[in-house]
Amino acid sequence: MCSAFSENDINTTLLVTASKDSKKNFSNLKNKIWNFYGVKNRFSIEWLNFIYPNIRFKHFFHGLFVTFYLRRNNYSIIYTRSEWVAIFSSILIKKKTILELHNFKNTLSQKIIIRLSLSNAFISLVCISNALKNELIKYGFNKNILVAHDAVDLDLFNVNVDANQIKKKYDLNMTKPIITHIGSIRKGRGFNTIINAAKDMKEFLFVFVCGHSADIEIINKQKDKKLSNVKFIDFLANAEIPSILKISDALLMTYSSNLDTLRFTSPLKMFEYMASGKPLISSDYPVLREILNEKNSLLIESSNSTVLQNAIIKIIDDKEFSNSISIQALKDVKNYTWSNRAKKIIKFMQISN
Structure with missing residues (x-):
């Protein structure tokens, strides 16, 4: 979002709070970070040394710490994910x-925000789905709420990819159709459903691109089972994701009902999948149908x-259908770029309050 705000002529500073050790690691990466995230429009980054205390109200103290910093500096608008x-x-x-x-869990901080909406002229809300907006209204939020779904940088996908070269780079089978899942495989992402489907589909290669610390134990357990048609690729830079998606034959978004954010989600990977020009197989939930x-x-x-096995077979066998949904997805996702999202939010900031 910082890059998109900058693209739309907003002088943007990103405030990052973490420990001194994290700042040192960042300093070592600062000349590479733009390429790592595929960022074109550079913005200022300010690092605030803050060690989260191991106490119940650590986010409360973090909020105070950042606010006192903001108070000493002359920012016109504060845009934050921190309640x-x-x-x-x-x-x-x-x-x-x-x-x-x-997300909304009716926490203490969210209850305070709802109360503030009745009397405070300085706070406004952006949320990522209509489902979340409706929930906030139900609980009494009494101001305009902007719905801005997540988005994608289409320029990252405007590249020609040599499929054989990418397959060699990541040691992928050269002939099997590639079925890909991007992102965490923790609870609620449908990992076991995909693995169970893969067991009976040896003619397909199932690729997982993940690497969050919470995924490692799951990956190690699965590697012990030695399924020859399952491949794990470690966490990749944002700029490298499009090449994997573009050489895939089907893309999976297999959320299940035990995902704690499912009611209100707007997954980044959904828009990346749509931008890749490859067919998307997704769990059917109301919020995703937005x-x-x-x-x-x-x-x-x-x-x-x-059901997943049958869906994969349909995608591979019915090329007319696969091409049709891929082309339509590519058309639809053009409405959901980071630049368009920033324009929408900037307009909202100008008229809110």
Whole structure:
């Protein structure tokens, strides 16, 4: 978002809070970070040394710490994902504060934000789905809420890819159709459903691109089972994701009902999948249908490996159908670029309050 704001002529500074050791690691990467994330429009980055205390209200103290820093500096608008930063900034600094919310659990901080919406002229809300907006209204949020789904940088996908070269780079089978899942394989992502499908589909190669610390134990356990048609690729830089997607034959988004953010989600990878020009197979949930439909994806019952197997076979065998949903997805995703999202939010900031 910082890059997109900068592209739209907003003088943007990203505030990062972490320990001194993290700052040292960042300093070693600072000349590479733009390429790592595929960022074109550079912006300022300010590093604030803050060690999260190992106590219950650590986010409360983080919010205070950041707010006191903001108070000493002359920022016109504060845009944050931190609920406590939004609360303290709107009360103590009294400058326009935009909170971007991705989930709602009716926590203490969220209850305070709802109360502030009744009386505080400085706080406004951006959320990532209509489902989340409706939930906030139900709980009493009494101001305009902007829905801005997540997005994608289409320029990252505007590249020609040598499939054989990419397959060699990541040691992938040269002849089998490639079925790819990008992102964490933790609870609620349908990992076991994919693995169960893979066991009976030896003619396909199932590729997982993941590497979050919480995924490592799952990966190691699965490697011990030695499924020859399952391949794990470690965490990749954002700029490298398009090449993997573009050599795939089908892309999987197999969320299940036990994903804690499922009711309100707007997955980044959904937009990346759509931008790749490859067919997307997705679990069928109402919040995902805010973007997906039968014309731009293959929507299926979740947590059912047999249904998933049949969906993969349909994608591979029915080229006319696969091409049709891929082309439509590519058309639809043009409405969901980071630049367009930034324009929408900037307009909202200008008219809110």
